[in-house]
Amino acid sequence: DGGITQSPKYLFRKEGQNVTLSCEQNLNHDAMYWYRQDPGQGLRLIYYSQIVNDFQKGDIAEGYSVSREKKESFPLTVTSAQKNPTAFYLCASSLQGGMMNTEAFFGQGTRLTVV
Amino acid sequence: AQRVTQPEKLLSVFKGAPVELKCNYSYSGSPELFWYVQYSRQRLQLLLRHISRESIKGFTADLNKGETSFHLKKPFAQEEDSAMYYCAPGGQGAQKLVFGQGTRLTINP
Numbered sequence: 001d002g003g004i005t006q007s008p009k010y011l012f013r014k015e016g017q018n019v020t021l022s023c024e025q026n027l028n029h030d031a032m033y034w035y036r037q038d039p040g041q042g043l044r045l046i047y048y049s050q051i052v053n054d055f056q057k058g059d060i061a062e063g064y065s066v067s068r069e070k071k072e073s074f075p076l077t078v079t080s081a082q083k084n085p086t087a088f089y090l091c092a093s094s095l096q097g098g099m100m101n102t103e104a105f106f107g108q109g110t111r112l113t114v115v
Numbered sequence: 116a117q118r119v120t121q122p123e124k125l126l127s128v129f130k131g132a133p134v135e136l137k138c139n140y141s142y143s144g145s146p147e148l149f150w151y152v153q154y155s156r157q158r159l160q161l162l163l164r165h166i167s168r169e170s171i172k173g174f175t176a177d178l179n180k181g182e183t184s185f186h187l188k189k190p191f192a193q194e195e196d197s198a199m200y201y202c203a204p205g206g207q208g209a210q211k212l213v214f215g216q217g218t219r220l221t222i223n224p
Contacts, residue, residue: 033212040124042216043159043201058211090159094212104151104203104212106159 003027006091006107013078013085013114021076021110023091032074033092033104036060043090049074078112086114118142119204121215128192129223136187136218138176138202146204148178148185151214153199162187162200172196192222 004025013019023032034046045058049068063082068074074093078085091107118141128134140146152162163171165178165185176187185202202215 031212035214040216042121043214045211045213048211056211059213092159092212103149103161103164108158 004091004093004105004107006089006110008110009108011110011112013112015114016080018077018079019112021078021089021091021112023074023076023107025072025074025093025105027093027095027105028071029093029095029105030071031094031096032068033094034058034064034066034074034076035090035092037088037090037109046076046089085112087112119202119213119215121200121202121218123218124216125219125221127221127223130194131191134189134192134196134220134222136200136202136220138185138187138215140183140185140202140204142183142204146178146180148176149203149205150174150176150185150187151201151203153201154195155198159201194222194224196220197222 007022031050033048035043036046037043044060046060046064047055047058047066049055052068052071055066055068063079065077089110092104094104095102120139122137148165150162151159153159165176174187174189176185178185199217199219201217
């Protein structure tokens with residue numbers, strides 16, 4: 001069953017703790033993305049990776065970190081430096097990076113709540 | 116750099132009425148535009164892309180390079196069209212996938 005999978009669906013974190021959100025795809029896509037979705041603010045790009053072992057900051061990268069050691073995996077770490085981490089996080093992948101004329105596929109999202 | 120603006124955060128129309136969701140873009144190259152949709156409790160998914168010139172679920176979108184717009188239209192709205200809609204610019208040279216702020220469309224019975 002091909003697709004893109006995010007886990008967990010819900011995540012609770014105490015203030016001051018780092019937490020890692022998982023994103024895995026078996027679509028053989030080169031490009032992967034992380035977004036944050038807040039009410040009234042649409043989708044904001046956190047980080048993206050056009051190819052394995054390479055990634056770039058998006059529009060709101062502060063307080064986040066990523067890695068792309070494998071083509072199929074693009075985990076996002078929300079660090080304690082992120083001032084307002086409670087949000088819905090979406091991961092996406094597309095066949096090619098640097099040539100955005102192909103469809104992007106999205107995971108089901110992870111809702112992170114800081115308690 | 117590519118940028119897109121969706122001026123309406125909320126749009127409400129009655130069932131059977133025409134609907135138009137606005138999208139204006141800024142892009143230095145030859146643009147390709149996409150509309151994505153997120154229905155309640157479903158994943159964000161592609162609705163249509165301008166290059167294919169197709170009608171999906173009764174929706175169409177025409178790229179107007181003169182007005183730099185890619186408005187999404189449907190002549191007769193249905194209740195199942197209620198969703199969040201995002202416009203996204205792309206094309207060769209676009210390094211990343213960015214979205215507009217989104218428009219929440221509500222179809223009233």
